[in-house]
Amino acid sequence: MAQLLESLSRWLVNPRTNPLAAWHMRTVAGRLKKYGLRYEDLYDPYYEMDIKEALARLPSEVVDARIQRLKRAMDLSMKHEYLPKELQAVQTPYKSYLSDMLALVSSMFFRTFHFIP
Incomplete structure (x- = not known):
């Protein structure tokens, strides 16, 4: 049962397999392009300390x-x-500039607070 739920959740968020997820990504990209934003610009550094540290x-x-x-x-x-x-037309709303650093910072915080070497 857990494996079924896991595969269903992966299908729901994958825009390659779920047409609703693809439609949602196109809609969000269109709205971000109207203002010249990238998706990662919407992350709030005051809400999460990982984002603040990564920035x-x-x-x-x-x-x-x-x-x-x-x-x-x-x-x-x-x-x-x-x-x-x-x-x-030249905007790239899903071009990443923060995710690599955010993954590094998150893993460092995880290791620090969970005492993993």
Whole structure:
């Protein structure tokens, strides 16, 4: 029974096998492109300490680009506007810049607090 639930949960979140997951990813990508954001820009460093630490370890150019994207998105939102279509076409909402560092920081915190060598 546990194996069935595990395979069902993997199927539900996999956009290659589940058309609803693929539709959701396309919808989220479209909304992020309108404001020029990446998915990882939505992570809140004040909510999770792992994200805060991972952002602190990234190069300053990457963090500055993230801040600029967030500022531009807030400005566009306040003006009730979107990015021009030409700029929306070149946006990469699922291009990762934080996940590798976040995995490293999470594993370090896990080892530290669970005393694993």
